[in-house]
Amino acid sequence: MEIYNDKIHIDDSVSFNNNATFCVGTGRMSLALRNEYHNQLKKVQEEICFSHIRGHGLFCDDMAIYHTYEEDGVEKIEYNFTYVDMVFDDYQSLGLKPFVELGFMPEKLASGNQTVFYWKGNTTPPSDYQKWADLITATIQHFISRYGREEVITWPFEVWNEPNLPGFWKDADREEYFKLYNVTSNAIKNCDLRIRVGGPAICGVDDENWLMCFLNYCSNNKVSIDFVTRHVYATQAPKKDGHYEYQKLRSPESLMSELKNSRRIIDSFPEYAGMEMHITEFNTSYTPLNPIHDTNLNAAYVARLLSEMGDFCASYSYWTFGDVFEESGVAFTPFSGCFGLVANGMIPKPTFWAFSFFHNLGSNAIARSEYFIITKDSEDNLHGIAWYPVEENVNINVTLHFTIELNNGFYILIMKRVDELTCNPLKTWIDMGSPAYPSKEQLVLLRECARPQIRTKQYEVNHNAMNFDITLSANALCYFEIQRIQCETDQGYHPECIRGARLPF
Incomplete structure (x- = not known):
């Protein structure tokens, strides 16, 4: 199910007071x-x-x-x-x-x-x-x-x-x-x-x-x-x-x-x-x-x-x-x-x-809805958070489709995902038998299962717009950044020839 599909202008401004850490x-x-x-x-x-x-x-x-x-x-x-x-x-x-x-x-x-x-x-x-x-x-x-x-x-x-x-x-x-x-x-x-x-x-x-x-x-x-x-x-x-x-x-x-x-x-x-x-x-x-x-x-x-x-x-x-x-x-x-x-x-x-x-x-917002917030920092990097709370015991995925106006060039998209599959220490604790007093080894595993999943992708913008999707499972939370990068290539280094260097996002 698609719940958002719109164009975002990097110079837009919307009301947002970020007092979460006061x-x-x-x-x-x-x-x-x-x-x-x-x-x-x-x-x-x-x-x-x-x-x-x-x-x-x-x-x-x-x-x-x-x-x-x-x-x-x-x-x-x-x-x-x-x-x-x-x-x-x-x-x-x-x-x-x-x-x-x-x-x-x-x-x-x-x-x-x-x-x-x-x-x-x-x-x-x-x-x-x-x-x-x-x-x-x-x-x-x-x-x-x-x-x-x-x-x-x-x-x-x-x-x-x-x-x-x-x-x-x-x-x-x-x-x-x-x-x-x-x-x-x-x-x-x-x-x-x-x-x-x-x-x-x-x-x-x-x-x-x-x-x-x-x-x-x-x-x-x-x-x-x-x-x-x-x-x-x-x-x-x-x-x-x-x-x-x-x-x-x-x-x-x-x-x-x-x-x-x-x-x-x-x-x-x-x-x-x-x-x-x-x-x-x-x-x-x-x-x-x-x-x-x-x-x-x-x-x-x-x-x-x-x-x-x-x-x-x-x-x-x-x-x-x-x-x-x-x-x-x-x-x-x-x-x-x-x-x-x-x-x-x-x-x-x-x-x-x-x-x-x-x-x-930060607090300099350029787009906002009931499903996400996107801000811009002083260097024009974009930061966003998307969420999808679902109280019922159902498995529903939703997709946010973004088109962001950007200057031509190379960009990296960084995503940090917290959801019921990738960052759910409660599930791991239940899977290990719900120990009241976890061992040191069990605590190490629980901490390892409490980290967000991080994924990255490089984009080349040619027509002043970057398109990307964020698919959220039930109760997912996703942080993302878009940063402009300057690609540097060492002599003879070809990512397309290296297994694992280019993967589907």
């Missing part, structure tokens, strides 16, 4: 103290180069920031930033700035015992808002002292996580969250007015009403807000079976409509029109128990989202970079359905390559 998500902060976590993040940074990283649990007790003690019968407070320094220092060594999520509640400052996740993050309001404000102030002043004021003002600060869900904020109490936001925002601005703060980090449930009320509150009470944050996921309600949960995907159009509505609400306030909206979490499924995260379908679907989310959002942070992650407990197998781009054992999943490809893409 931020990536992580599990709770204390996981950053583990070696496997560091190694997975290092691999991601070497290939993809995210700018920021965001995760939960900055103020949870396993980060050990907030302490109390008694002296002369009086309770006193002290702070310990040893672990957070280790974590943020490591982030900086990997070229990352923190997108700081302020939460959850230290046990000794909490008003209740409600917790969330395997690691029991406390999700109740502070028992004393002045002590909360002091904690925020002390933390930011420490960051300024250690990393420098001019550096810290480049870090976004987000107040809490998904307060519209009762599991993440007691009773999903809207007015209580507004109070938390107000106190936190004031404490931040008292440290430096240039530090940027935002919220409400909502996700799904009653999101339009929450966002409207939040912005009304900030507007009516003159509360500082520099950007809006929300989350978005693409799956319906889950069906649970053992350790796993299975869900159907929503259409990309349905997901994008949520973002459009949020954008419309923000822009309906004259003082907030055009304000940055950051999606500080997104993925297909919102549960770390869904095997979709390990699939080629996930990669192809996410590629489609990455091509469009920049139309409405200043950034969109994939949840998460790696599988050292414990919201529902420690994964039983390397392919457990966890969120990460890298599976435990240092195995890149197909979606890892979606972000790698978008990192190489």
